[in-house]
Amino acid sequence: MQPAASFRRTVRPTRIITSSEAPGAHPTFDNAPEAPDTAPSLDTGDLIAVAGVSNSSVGKPQSLLVAGGAKRDGFFYVPPTYDPSLPSPMVVMLHGAGGHASPTDSYLTFGGLQNLDASRCILMVPESRGSTWDAIRGSFGPDVAHINRALYKIFPSYPVDPIHVALAGFSDGASYALSLALPNADLFTHVIAFSRGFMAAPAALAAPVPPVPLPGVYISHGDSDAVLPVRCSRHDVPQLRELDCDVTFHKFSGGHIIPGFIAQQGLQWFLKSYLKSGSY
Numbered sequence: 001m002q003p004a005a006s007f008r009r010t011v012r013p014t015r016i017i018t019s020s021e022a023p024g025a026h027p028t029f030d031n032a033p034e035a036p037d038t039a040p041s042l043d044t045g046d047l048i049a050v051a052g053v054s055n056s057s058v059g060k061p062q063s064l065l066v067a068g069g070a071k072r073d074g075f076f077y078v079p080p081t082y083d084p085s086l087p088s089p090m091v092v093m094l095h096g097a098g099g100h101a102s103p104t105d106s107y108l109t110f111g112g113l114q115n116l117d118a119s120r121c122i123l124m125v126p127e128s129r130g131s132t133w134d135a136i137r138g139s140f141g142p143d144v145a146h147i148n149r150a151l152y153k154i155f156p157s158y159p160v161d162p163i164h165v166a167l168a169g170f171s172d173g174a175s176y177a178l179s180l181a182l183p184n185a186d187l188f189t190h191v192i193a194f195s196r197g198f199m200a201a202p203a204a205l206a207a208p209v210p211p212v213p214l215p216g217v218y219i220s221h222g223d224s225d226a227v228l229p230v231r232c233s234r235h236d237v238p239q240l241r242e243l244d245c246d247v248t249f250h251k252f253s254g255g256h257i258i259p260g261f262i263a264q265q266g267l268q269w270f271l272k273s274y275l276k277s278g279s280y
Contacts, residue, residue: 109123194266223253
């Protein structure tokens, strides 16, 4: 295999489709905010991942340093098993409401950073500009810009596998991940949604150019979740499948949490095709 010195230039969607163009409106639930009307495209048209990284950034969490001096920023983690000659999968993980990007938070690290080491999976954990992600209480805006800045830092420095890039999240972060990833299917190939609340209207998707398949989606939810009821997740599964999304839905016994075995299941679901691809 040739060293993964670069990967394809990503292409962002050329238009934003609003939910008013969709045949059906998104549902709303008790304890769940109304979904936003539009989903933005990520401005990743010039991203090219290249090899060549300082060893000082490998094996320990590093601050993103893309917040322009703001207190809320985020971190990224490159496992000690990282090999610059091979493409690495990457997960962008979004915290829940009131959350922070802490490397010791098991909800943001699939149970612990060590669980990423075997697969060489790079983890990027940005922080929302406010106490939660902008579109949860309004419209998409500064949080998308912050995620863009973080992507522009990671992609030019590491050989990211373009067919294994996941957007993941818990609670509000899961809602945001689903709403942002689907219209940006040319960038995000997988979505991992732990205990999500809503999703922007499924039909309101911007079509990537050239057309690409929608991301595969893994959803988990506790059957006794008192914060965001399990019906929040269950409702959207058939709609996603109608869009030809490959959906895995796991209902577990518990509340608004990510049990360890669920975190591992979500990660392994994402990495399964990577480990079989021969890239590993």
